[in-house]
Amino acid sequence: MNLATLPTEACNPASEHIDQLSTIEMLRIINEEDTKVAAAVAAELPQIANAVDAIADRFEHGGRLFYIGAGTSGRLGVLDASECPPTFSVPPSLFQGIIAGGDSALRHSSETSEDSPEQGEADLVARAFTSRDALIGIAASGRTPYVLGALRHARKLGALTISLACVSGSEIAAIADIAIAPNTGPEVLTGSTRLKAGTATKLVLNMISTGVMIRAGAVYGNLMVNVQTTNEKLIDRGRRIISDATGVDHPTAAKLLAEAGTVKTAIVMQKLSLDRAAAEARLKAAKGNLTTALRKEP
Known part of the structure; x- marks a missing residue:
């Protein structure tokens, strides 16, 4: 799919003259666009539920969950993975986030790193990723080579593969066992997928990790009974x-x-x-x- 034709890259008519608006009008447009995100995620609940159940089954058989992405997508995956150990008292190895360009890319832009499918595969190999594990490949555009390389490697091994994109019919969806695709549409700033697409990604990842740990018994009622009392x-x-x-x-x-x-x-x-x-x-x-x-x- 050509990048220029992606909904996430399209010009949003609602914000076409946002630079000429008052601050409150500018913020109102951003807020109105943000309200569309929850509905886009709601439309994907059946696929998200399938992902939760499939990952929970992997956990029962000794598997782990990996997130992989570049730029904002990679950062959000690392964030979700890093929050699971203190929230649910699980070992850091159970949820692992991988970002193109390595940990330095969490703070410093390393966008060229996303162009190598070979590096996506190599980064999984370096983490001793196996057929028992699950991989969520995250790419707002659904076409990031780094993520495609990782998903192809995981699929070749027989691991569980899940794609998370913000467009329908994406390249990563075509090679994943489960495809999650909240269609968030054009961004307020054309192509800036850290906005609505990033928000949708965060919501989906929150659902997946929380749902998996509920299924694993880390929650009693709605209480986080696995909390680590470390401060x-x-x-x-x-x-x-x-x-x-x-x-x-x-x-x-x-x-x-x-x-x-x-x-x-x-x-x-x-x-x-x-x-x-x-x-x-x-x-x-x-x-x-x-x-x-x-x-x-x-």
Whole structure:
């Protein structure tokens, strides 16, 4: 697909004279365009759900999730991957973000790096990517050579391949097992896909990582029971989660957390009247799933 014909590269008539508007009028146009993003993502919910279930299945069999992209797409993938360990207490190896040009490209533009499909493949090989893993190839245009190279390599191995583009019928969609394509249309600034396309990408990645971890049992109700209590803010959050899950007051929750060491262990101790060792054993038998651990027979 020719770059000039992509919807993401088209001129947006709504913002054609944005440089001549007052600040509030300028911002209103940006805001009005942003409101279209959620609907574009909603149209892709069936594909996003398929991706969540397929990745969760990979996790159950020892697989990992990789994000790969260039520029804004790569940065958003790295961001989502880096936020999963502190949110869900998973090892950094479980979610991995790869950006064309390496980590320095997170801060400094390295856009020429996206033109090499060979480098996309090489960067996956360097991470010991295997057939058990899943790869989300991210490219707003759906045609980035770096991402195409990575997806082709992953597909050749038999890994799960997912494409995330902001145009329909893209090149990356054609080679992916699951294609996610929120059609966000022309940007306020022509071709600046860090805007609506970037917002849509962030929303989709949030859904995928959150949905996968819910399926993996890292959430109890809507509580982040896998939270790592590594600073004062997170300790306080952990205490509040224990209180919400068990009904105890905050001083009791604080005592439970100190005794248990983790939020999930504290909840099991309180709800099942167990000591720490018994609670930990029950969680281990339930493979860390709190809902399962709290049943009579985990």
